[in-house]
Amino acid sequence: MIILMAGLPGTGKSTLARELAARTQGRVLSKDEFRHSLFLPHEIEYSARQDDFCQTLMLETAGYLLRRDPARMIFLDGRPFSRRYQIENVLQAAAPLHQPWRILECVCSEEAARHRLEKDSAASTHPAGNRDYQLYLEVKARFETITLAKTVIDTEQPLATCIEQALAALR
Numbered sequence: 001m002i003i004l005m006a007g008l009p010g011t012g013k014s015t016l017a018r019e020l021a022a023r024t025q026g027r028v029l030s031k032d033e034f035r036h037s038l039f040l041p042h043e044i045e046y047s048a049r050q051d052d053f054c055q056t057l058m059l060e061t062a063g064y065l066l067r068r069d070p071a072r073m074i075f076l077d078g079r080p081f082s083r084r085y086q087i088e089n090v091l092q093a094a095a096p097l098h099q100p101w102r103i104l105e106c107v108c109s110e111e112a113a114r115h116r117l118e119k120d121s122a123a124s125t126h127p128a129g130n131r132d133y134q135l136y137l138e139v140k141a142r143f144e145t146i147t148l149a150k151t152v153i154d155t156e157q158p159l160a161t162c163i164e165q166a167l168a169a170l171r
Helices: 013-024 031-038 048-068 084-094 110-123 133-142 159-170
Strands: 002-006 027-030 074-077 101-107 151-154
Touching: 002 013, 002 084, 013 027, 013 074, 013 101, 013 159, 027 031, 027 048, 031 048, 048 074, 048 084, 084 101, 101 159, 110 133, 151 159
Parallel strands: 002 074, 002 101, 027 074, 101 151
Antiparallel strands: none
């Protein structure tokens, strides 16, 4: 199964994806980690073109892993899936693999997201150098509502509650 971790920066997508992967013996594929393993610091653009390129490689990797183990859960992380074409690209990749898909959309208050982003920035715990409150506002301004079936998870709830809601959606 391919799971899209959707939502604005700072809404808890990565935290939830890691916890779900650990509980399901799944695998997290992160756009930010792909980018940093492929490009030298001076080559990193944080552009839609580079994001799309990394997503293409993530989908190729997901296909490789799922052909080896079709029952595996692959969590696609590091992208808000704020544009319809980004989701459509994933669904097109899932179809020939005969893989079901799910969308988990993480949400939280703007204040909570801002606090998380500032905390991560101060601790330098996130690989994306452009991940800050300004990015949150930019992505929010252009976020296209996800109209496909999805499960919305309010990540201001306790993590255990979020995990249970997500696991229920993945069954």
